Structures are given as structure tokens and as C-alpha cells.
Amino acid sequence: MDHALLLEWTLKSLILLLVLLGGFAYLTLYERKALARIQVRIGPNRAGPWGILQPVADGIKLIFKEEFTPASADKLLFFLAPLITVVPALVIAAVVPWGPPVEIFGRRVTLQVADLNVGVLYVMAIASISVYGIVLAGWASNNKYAMLGGMRSSAQMISYELALGLAFVTAILLADSMQLSEIVAAQRNVWFVVLQPVGAAIFLIATLAEVNRAPFDMPEAEQELTAGYHTEYSGMKFALFFMAEYDKMIVVSALAASLFFGGYWGPGVERFPWLGLVYMAIKVIILLFGMIWVRATLPRIRYDRLMSLGWKVLFPLALAVAFITALGILLEQLWLVPLLSLLSAFLTSLLVTRALWRKVYA
DSSP states (O other), X not given: OOHHHHHHHHHHHHHHHHHHHHHHHHHXXXXXXXXXXXXXXXXXXXXXXXXXXXXXXXXXXHHHSOOOOOTTSOHXXXXXXXXXXXXXXXXXXXXXXXXXXXXXXXXXXOSSSOOOTTHHHHHHHHHHHHHHHHHHHHHHTTOHHHHHHHHHHHHHHHHHHHHHHHHHHHHHHHHTOSOHHHHHHTTSSSOHHHHOHHHHHHHHHHHHHHTTOTTSOGGGOHHHHTTGGGTTOOHHHHHHHHHHHHHHHHHHHHHHHHHHSOTTOOTTTTTOTTHHHHHHHHHHHHHHHHHHHHHHHSOOOOHHHHHHXXXXXXXXXXXXXXXXXXHHHHHHHTTSOSOHHHHHHHHHHHHHHHHIIIIIOO
């Protein structure tokens, strides 16, 4: 047994967990500051210089906050549901290539915990598990509002996972691989968002729905369901649901960067590999700001329109994008179409305009 390899895996796993936990805490501050700036107000500025200790204050408050468990709740499932929700959000990050291989103490180290040759399948499989925690939270609470929120979340995730899976297929076809490190390597010269911008847009929209972010936050709609599936949760159990949502935001942003925005590639990475971490962090921060900007800008979509968008627009559009991408690659190999982007972008733009107009806003 290679003890050095075991130590490498252990250290990378611990560093990744610490980064995600710290990222969760300060992503809440980033969101509150960004929302305040967009809405022309101050935002958190009391706890520490410029409010940088606000996440620490929030964490201490949640740790000491009294937890309540409904008398008629299923105690075991009520306790397990937050764990089932948060663990997949952390585990998915294991296959994300955060940077190129680097040299440490004469040893070549990859900046990802596991470089699986079926990394995309791993991501899809693990991402599907988190819905069980949300549904169990609603059912175990023995509360009608929580149960409705859990059912809404399961329906929403099933609806948008189809389009999300087909968006993955687009990147797989362009890279000719299911290995995330090879998908990133294939974007060394041109990002996939340039070749297939509509596929990237579908991926970004579907991930918003997957993580229950506005305007797709129907599972926790305050006007109708109080707080949805976590209505009965408080203290650290609520914090775990909160952590799952924000860690999933970080992970899906990293996946979007890896699949469509070149991953860790940027000027000077070949000469200075550690720069890859910086480029990846910048791309993730920009994509996170996009999620925050959408929340600040768009109102919550009506539930019937949310389902219509998933089934009548995104799913058939994603099918069309996957088909056009495969056809474009085939024609390009036959030297009939030198530029895949021209064909795919033009046709899919026509499709999305027509579909959105007739199916959602008609």
C-alpha cells in the first residue's frame, strides 16, 4: 500500500472540506454584500471591519440557538434528513479539477481528490441523492407546509435534471470524454461556451433550479409554505440545510467553470501551474455573482410556469442542442462544416426564442 498516496488523498480531502465550509460561511457574506450594493443599501457592517466577522457571529448564534423537534415527528428521519442533504453537496466536489497537476516535494500532485474516468456520471448520481434529504425532511416533520415543500422540491429536481443531464452530454460530446480533467484539457484553446452557448445557458438555468435558488425557490416559498421543507428545523439542523444550499452553489459554479468556461486554464498556467487555482477561483466567484444577481433581479416564477419551463422549453431544447452538437461534430469530421459554433448557435437560438415565446409567455 502506498502510504504517501493515502496521505495525499487524506490531506486533499481535509483541505477541500475546510475550503467548502469556509466558503459556505463567507458566501453568505458575499451574497448579502452584493445584494446590498445592487439594492443601494449598506449591508452587514457591524461585526468586525467591513462586516467580515458577520459569518462568525451567525455561526455562534446558530450553535447556541435552542433546537425544537415536533412531538409527532419521526425522530430518526428528522435528524438524518439534514445530513443526507449536506453530505452529497460536499462529496460532489471530489471530482472537480481545481487546478493543473503541480510539483510538491518532488511529487506530482493533482489538484482534485479523485480523477474518475466517469466523473460526469459520478456527479449526476451523487447530485440526485440530495433530494431524498429534502423529501424526508418534509415527511418526517409531520407538517403539511413542510411536506408540500418536499414534494415541490422533488418534482422540480426531477424536471430539471433531465435538461441538466443533456447539458452534460453537450460537454461530453465536445470533449469526447466523461472525465472532468479531460473536459477541461479539451478547452485549452477555446471554451465550450463559445462552441455551444445555448448548452451553457441551459446548464446554468438548470443548476439554479437544482439548488432551489431564486427564481426557482418554490420549495421554500414564504408566502405559501412559511419556509417549506425546513419549516420545523432550527439551530444547527437548519444550518445544515443552509450549508447544503450554499456549498452546492459553489460546486455547481465550479462544475460550470470546468464544463463550459475553460476550468483552470488561463494565461501563464503552463509556466506557473499554481495560477490555475487563481483562475478557477475567479471564475467561480463570477458565476456565484451571477446567481446572486439573478436573485436580486428576477421575481419568483409561478409554479405552473416553472414546470412548463422545465418540460416544454428546457428539456426539448436540450435534446435539440445535444442532437445539433453531435451532428455538427460528425459534419466537422467529414469536413462539411468547419465551424460547429455557427450551426449550433444559430439553430438553437431560433429554437429557444420560439419555444420561450409560445410556451411560457403566450
